[in-house]
Each structure stands twice: as structure tokens, then as C-alpha cells.
Amino acid sequence: MIKAAFLDRDGVVNIDKGYVYKIEDFQFIKGIFDLCRLFQDRQYKIVIISNQSGIARGYYTIDQLEELTVWIRNRFEDQGVFISRFYFCPHHPTKGIGRLKKECDCRKPNPGMILRAQKELQLNLGESLLVGNQLSDIDAGKNAGIGRKYLIGPKDKFKSKPANCDVFENLIELKDFLTRA
8 A cells, every 4th residue: 555645835845935946946844854754754655746837827937847846856855855756737727828728637626636646656545645735735635535634824824624634834733743643
């Protein structure tokens, strides 16, 4: 049984500064490496899933995003963490340009990226977990059948707590909770 920890990128792995694609603009969120080491120690494959509508909007290219992704992967490896896969959705249904302006199954809250990972890595989604900072992340996990979902952010940010989802102020609080579990 192979399980995964699915992580949203902007707002979970890094500070969301809006359309981050340059290394010099990328800043890891405090606690991400410790949390991922805990997941890795518990035999979770680590998978990053991210809506990247900046590509659809023409703000940056897939090549630029892939260059940043290599850098991110290397920083994780420097910390002893192996990222199994990065998935991103380059589409946007209304703001995209050309062929990237479309409805798709990969843009969260749709489960396409998660289901692709399930197929490629032969994952048991019921035993997997997801960490996101937006309700669309949680909905993608729910739509894919992920067993446990965790929402990160100020508790007053969310009007109501989604069903079958725990809310934590930050990654350190989540790690402390998981360590006790």
C-alpha cells in the first residue's frame, strides 16, 4: 500500500506572493522541511500539486516554472527530503490565453493532478493526505477520495470548516498535531 502526502505549492511550500516563478522571489514557509521529513519517515511519497494560472495568463512560461521546480527539488534534497512528483495545471477557464484558456480536469478543485499521481505512483488515496491553504485544495482532495485533508491558514480566514478537514494556523502546528497522533 503506497500512500502520498499531497502538498499545494503556493501558500504551503512557499509564501504566496502571487505568480511566483523566479528563484529570487521564492521563500519557503517555516516548517515545511520538518513536516516533509515527518511524512517521509512515515513512508509517504511527497507530491506537490499546484494551479499555475500565471502560465495561462502569459506571465511566465512552462520552461521558467520547470527551472524553478528543479531548484525547489534541489533545496528539498539538501534538507534530506525527496519529492516524488511535481504536478501543475497551466490552464485557466476565463483568464487564459489561447489554448490554455479552457476548463480542464487538472485545475483544482478538480482532481486531475491527484488522479494522475495515483496512476503513475500506484497510490492508495484513502490512505493518503493533502495539505492545502485554499478550499479548492481541500475540494480537490475530497473529489479524489483522499483520506485526510488539512487546511493551513488563520482560522478566521475560512467562514466554516470543511467537513472531514482539520484546520491549522501554520505548518508547525500541523506537524505538532501529527507528531502526537
